[in-house]
Amino acid sequence: MTGAQIAAKAATQTTVISRRSKKDSRRETGFALIMWGALAFICLAIAVLLLTIVIDGLPRFSMDLFTNQPSKVNPETSGIQSAILGTLYLMVLTAAFVIPIGIATAIYLEEYADSTKWFNRFIELNIQNLASVPSVVYGLLGLAFIVRGPLSLGPTLLAGGITLTLLVLPVVIIVGREAIRAVPPSISEGALALGATKWQTIWRQVLPGSIAGIATGIILALSRAIGETAPLIVIGAAVSPRFNPDGLGSAFTAMPVQIFAYSKDADPQFLELASATILVLMGLLLLMNSIAIYLRNRFEQKW
Amino acid sequence: MPDTTRTAESDPTKTMDEPTGSTSSSSAHEVSPHLEPKPASETPSTETIFDCRNVDVLYSGKLAVAEVTAPLMKREITALIGPSGCGKSTFLRCLNRMNDLIPGAEVRGEIIYHGQDLYAKDVDPVQVRKHIGMVFQKPNPFPKSIYENIAFGPRIVGMKGDMDEIVENALKRASLWDDVKDRLKDNAFGMSGGQQQRLCIARALAVEPDVLLMDEPCSALDPISTNRIEDLMLEIKEQYSIVIVTHNMQQAARVSDKTAFFTVDLSAGESNRVGRLVEHDVTEKIFTQPEDKRTEEYVTGKFG
Numbered sequence A: 001m002t003g004a005q006i007a008a009k010a011a012t013q014t015t016v017i018s019r020r021s022k023k024d025s026r027r028e029t030g031f032a033l034i035m036w037g038a039l040a041f042i043c044l045a046i047a048v049l050l051l052t053i054v055i056d057g058l059p060r061f062s063m064d065l066f067t068n069q070p071s072k073v074n075p076e077t078s079g080i081q082s083a084i085l086g087t088l089y090l091m092v093l094t095a096a097f098v099i100p101i102g103i104a105t106a107i108y109l110e111e112y113a114d115s116t117k118w119f120n121r122f123i124e125l126n127i128q129n130l131a132s133v134p135s136v137v138y139g140l141l142g143l144a145f146i147v148r149g150p151l152s153l154g155p156t157l158l159a160g161g162i163t164l165t166l167l168v169l170p171v172v173i174i175v176g177r178e179a180i181r182a183v184p185p186s187i188s189e190g191a192l193a194l195g196a197t198k199w200q201t202i203w204r205q206v207l208p209g210s211i212a213g214i215a216t217g218i219i220l221a222l223s224r225a226i227g228e229t230a231p232l233i234v235i236g237a238a239v240s241p242r243f244n245p246d247g248l249g250s251a252f253t254a255m256p257v258q259i260f261a262y263s264k265d266a267d268p269q270f271l272e273l274a275s276a277t278i279l280v281l282m283g284l285l286l287l288m289n290s291i292a293i294y295l296r297n298r299f300e301q302k303w
Numbered sequence B: 001m002p003d004t005t006r007t008a009e010s011d012p013t014k015t016m017d018e019p020t021g022s023t024s025s026s027s028a029h030e031v032s033p034h035l036e037p038k039p040a041s042e043t044p045s046t047e048t049i050f051d052c053r054n055v056d057v058l059y060s061g062k063l064a065v066a067e068v069t070a071p072l073m074k075r076e077i078t079a080l081i082g083p084s085g086c087g088k089s090t091f092l093r094c095l096n097r098m099n100d101l102i103p104g105a106e107v108r109g110e111i112i113y114h115g116q117d118l119y120a121k122d123v124d125p126v127q128v129r130k131h132i133g134m135v136f137q138k139p140n141p142f143p144k145s146i147y148e149n150i151a152f153g154p155r156i157v158g159m160k161g162d163m164d165e166i167v168e169n170a171l172k173r174a175s176l177w178d179d180v181k182d183r184l185k186d187n188a189f190g191m192s193g194g195q196q197q198r199l200c201i202a203r204a205l206a207v208e209p210d211v212l213l214m215d216e217p218c219s220a221l222d223p224i225s226t227n228r229i230e231d232l233m234l235e236i237k238e239q240y241s242i243v244i245v246t247h248n249m250q251q252a253a254r255v256s257d258k259t260a261f262f263t264v265d266l267s268a269g270e271s272n273r274v275g276r277l278v279e280h281d282v283t284e285k286i287f288t289q290p291e292d293k294r295t296e297e298y299v300t301g302k303f304g
């Protein structure tokens, strides 16, 4: 090898790792721009929405909103007390039903059901499907079977709670199963090898290990439940009742229903009331989602 | 041999048969809840703890381990060795009925433990596991404090006594107490792998089992942790019977009294691999003058 050849080789070797081509870097900036654009679009849409609501609703956002009852004729003195209480009661009622039933079903499907049996697969498939059924269909179900028909509860708080329970149950079951499945089998094996029964293993190891995920799922499901309008309207929630619900058999309204009722009115003052109600509802939803995020970050088990 | 065991157990006057003078207070037909610590046996053990007779294991109808007949001795360490897939873990899991948890697994034959067939119809696998503890290949502490990890078992089995003391004793027996005594409330996930494995051993010991089954307990550990666990096994074998699966020949030679060599029988074709027990004898004999050529090839590293 001559000196010139060696020099030439050394020269080529310095560029073994080729520099980034112009085309590549242009493509990368292109992608970044598209993604930033999409993000900006979403943020802008949300900002506009929020801003109009805040501008419309803020003047009406006062104590009166919380202390006064709704009215169909007097927008000046209207509030949403019965709707706020209705939403809170519905939430508690739905939670009371959905927590035990949802967790029990999730445990059954994950820990006991033999997935080779046809009916267990059938149940699983149906739960998946039910999670994507439009909420208005649940309203019709509630109307036919709970308000009228077999249960004949009438358009009561209890009927609303059961309807919303049916609506969010599939989601709670699916999230619960995922959380339970995330607990490694080695944990159950460890407990069983110590002489724990299956139930002791589930109750003391599997559930504590998955409770953060389950709780997060339940809160998100509840926040979906209290945002629902259609099923409550279909089952016949009261419009602008001037009384608070006082029991399971009481007529009721809820914030989304009240928002719907107010926003239909031609009087622009009612529109402001609707915006103020939206602010309250959004505040509640934000609070719930924050709790869910906090729970997940704080308590979720890293395996 | 198994018959002598049973008579000796059920008839206290026959303790003459046992030079060590160790007797079990339990009758042959009930699995004793707490074994008293017994004096170490200087002479080779003469009592069987597991008398396995013609044990077959099937997964979904397919034979995985066939015709294992072996008496495993009390207060000894028995090592199970053999190539991968020969059914060591499968066999080990028969001894505390962990195979019941695998859908499709089936065990045939008899495993006599304290005069009782573990697979008899009226035997509750949960009760079996209270007496026969298990340590797994990968440390599997519970996602709780060190204290709670140990206390879980005793609470489950309803052990009486001061829980703090039970926890301390278990940790001491697993020679972990000095490492963790100041941080019992810390999460066990913050421990090193070796400490976690010793915690799992302590956890198994806390329920005062009769037997400890260990499936490659050191395979994920460094030599120092391995050493500590081996020392630990030698210490506790005075009170417990231990069956350990290991891929480490030196480990088997170092710690075990008896060694059982399993291999894969391919005579029925590659798709019908069946694990068989080739030879079961005193460890020294297995490693120096085994009866079977396959054993010799395996222990000298000429296998395959």
Ligand SMILES: Nc1ncnc2c1ncn2[C@@H]1O[C@H](COP(=O)(O)OP(=O)(O)OP(=O)(O)O)[C@@H](O)[C@H]1O
Residues within 6 Å of the ligand: B059, B064, B082, B083, B084, B085, B086, B087, B088, B089, B090, B091, B102, B273, B275
């Ligand atoms: N859960 C299971 N379902 C079906 N077959 C299994 C199952 N577990 C083990 N087997 C089969 O049983 C045979 C023995 O497996 P086993 O795990 O007992 O071997 P091993 O000797 O412990 O191997 P290794 O040394 O790799 O751990 C293998 O052929 C394996 O494929």
Ligand SMILES: [Mg+2]
Residues within 6 Å of the ligand: B088, B089, B090, B215, B245
């Ligand atoms: Mg194995």
